[in-house]
Amino acid sequence: MSEPGGESLETESEANAALLNNLPQDKKESVETFISVTRCQSVEEAVDRLASVGWDLERAVDLHISGESFPVNRPPNNSENGVRENPTIPRQEIGTGVIEQTGSNTASSRSRPSTLFQMTISFFLAPLRALIKAAASLLRFLFVGPRSVSRPRIEVARRAAREFAQQFESEYGSIHPTFFQGCFLDALNYAKQQFKFVMVYLHADRHYLTPDFCRDVLTNEQLVGFINENFIFWACSVDSAEGRHLQVSFRATDFPYIAIVTVAQGRRNAQVLESRQGAMESDELTEFLVQTLERHGEILNSARLEQQRHLETRQIREEQDVAFQRAIEEDRARLEAAAQAEAARKEEQVRLEREKEEAELERERLERRRQLKLREIEEEAVKGDSDTVTIAIRQSDGSRMERRFRKENTIRQVFDWVDTRGIDIDKICLVCNFPKRRFDYTKDGHWKLCEIDQGPHLVFFIEDK
Template identity: 35%
Template sequence: MVDVADKLGYFQAVTGLEDPDLCTQILQAHNWDLELAISSFTSSDPHDNNDDGDASSSRSNDDHHNRDRFAELDDDDGTAFRPPGIAWRVITLPISIVSGSLGLVSGAIGLGFWAAGGVLSYSLGMLGFGGGRVGGSARLVPVSSAAGESIEFVASFDRDYGRNHSSKPEFVSEGFMDALQRSRSSFKLLFVYLHSPDHPDTPSFCDGTLCDQVFVAFLNENFVAWGGSIRSSEGFKMSNSLKASRFPFCAVVMPAANQRIALLQQVEGPRTPEEMMAILQRVVEDSSPVLVTARVEAEERRTNLRLREEQDAAYRAALEADQARERQRHEEEERLERETAEAERKRKEEEEARERAEREAAEREAARVRMRQEKALALGDEPEKGPDVTQVLVRFPNGERKGRRFESNTKIQTLYDYIDSLGVLETEEYSLITNFPRTVYGRDKESMSLKDAGLHPQASLFIEIN
């Protein structure tokens, strides 16, 4: 339920009256019936039937009157509308047609003249009209009561008249406001046909004129066609809004502002196809500059939008490329840092290993030196020649020879200590041998004396590296 404040605001938006007290008085006089108050306020416009004899004078008078009324209308952005010069009058649509067709509760919908660059402020997709796919499956769209009535009219017209003709008007199966939006989107005028099933001229007009092949081709090419039966709710309300007094009734309209339409032409009573085409052709010619200008402006807007989108896409691509290069640079820097750190770690490890090896080698060498010194001290002085003294000659693998005298009861172990103390060999893994006969005096014979080993009074030994 629309409250009093909403009704008052809506009435001011539709009528253009700024005095809230005056608007309140008008609404109170109509028992706060918003549709009745708006209809009463707008019904003061003069209305003349457009018979052939007085069409020219009627259009002239209405054009002059509408220029004054259009001067009071403002677009959504605050700029004044200018009449296209072809409208007879501006008609305020009943709230029930606007809300019934679009499922709205209240609020102004800025339609705007094409010539003024107006754009519908609603979207069929947002309001639940039109097809769509969500998640890969068909989206169920609720059908409004106005669309249901239109679908029923199209089916009835096809059933009664379409079967007998190869062509018929392509009436849209949707509510009036949606058809108006379709005409605006396609830059065409909206052809309105109000169908009176009980009128005696209706069958002949539908069969002879509306379904005439030449007329149908012209109509479908140049207009968006909408039809409604006056028995239906929306058709009846449109007949009241358009003040239809004779049938068959046809009209040509275009969008205006604040739930209004501009009436460009209306035809009442039966007409031949040739008469209808002559009338509609004149309307098309008169409105052509407006439609062409609107189409050019829309194309410019689409071109500008496409250019902006291309510029935005190019900017995003350049930004992404810069970001990719920056990431690559960072990754390269991080890789180099990792490689440098890894190389430094390996260098330190190698340096530490080398220092450790050198230290261990030095320690081993120091140990060997100490060992040689200790063994040399343990040998004592070389004895003088005598019957209990053995002369030993040792030949090293490098050809060097060393000799020394030992007591005959000296252990073979002492021979090993003597060789070790010389420091000629780099290893302690060796054996003493004699050639003739070959005898090995290994570490297992270290406890034998030279005399017991058969090396007294003299022996010549070779060193064999194990």
């Protein structure tokens, strides 16, 4: 048997979740923040109040805390709030937190034409209404300008924290916990990096216990050292905007108020681990802080281990990336070296084939030249004739060849005879010792044998050029 009201609460929770899931992401976050700060129990109420101030989260929270009434606004339709049409979501009465089922066909805020005449008039007036609306939008843009976008007043909160720290030090001296110079969100982020909890002190300047607490407790040197070593100390006045927000969010009803806050793993919003409010001595506050560390220290240890695992995982990934890049570079270098070696091999092969082809062409050219000279060379001179000279050619290997020429023959004809014997005359010179002379086929071919020596015998040595 279900408890009384259990079905109604379950229906309300399902309706809130359905309505929240139908919001765009930015407005969903605004609704969640508004509910977290104001402790509003109804998603529908939060949507209506945010819509009434144009989704200005700062202004909505300020109006809620100050107790001022929200602007009267016509019931938000789906296009303005970014809620997709879903007739199954029930309508919720503003401010009651109670879901009232009104059926799937609730009356719209704008009446629909119910007769043929009204429908006809509405049809013909629709373009006129659209034109008037466009003209109004244009005039508002020209004379008023575009609507400003509300941004979190982070700098205002930071400045308020700095001013409070200066005021505290001017009133109570320089011995105090080290104030974190930033807004509450900055303190949370910094504490998360340092693996510490945030110790929040909400200062109520007009409370009768505040002066004694600040003068006797927060200036205790032993306590100050313990706080600075184990916590990030953040304080603000409840007279500031951020102080009022936190007072409502933390439900602080008495002062001085101390809260130990952290951002739990996997959560976005701050989580109050322990809090204490009202009169307290320095030893009582010290015991409270020690017990808090003992009770919740595992959160910090888990965060450190998670950070260490994250760093180790990132280091392993970076090492793997470096090794992978090195392997890629080595493979690329290996492929480039192989490609260069293959290109060099092919180039060498082409060169050898070209040289072989050129050598073959040169051999054929020399052979044709020799054949031509064999046909053109004169017959050997008659032995014993006074006009005959015997030419002896000594080669570098010691071999010897002879032939008779007429003294009127030239040294060029001797070269041609040597050429027919298979010696490349383009690469040699003929040298005689008596007298010592060196003959080149091209330059000295015009010399007659009788001009070189009148004797019947003439010896030449073959030398390379």
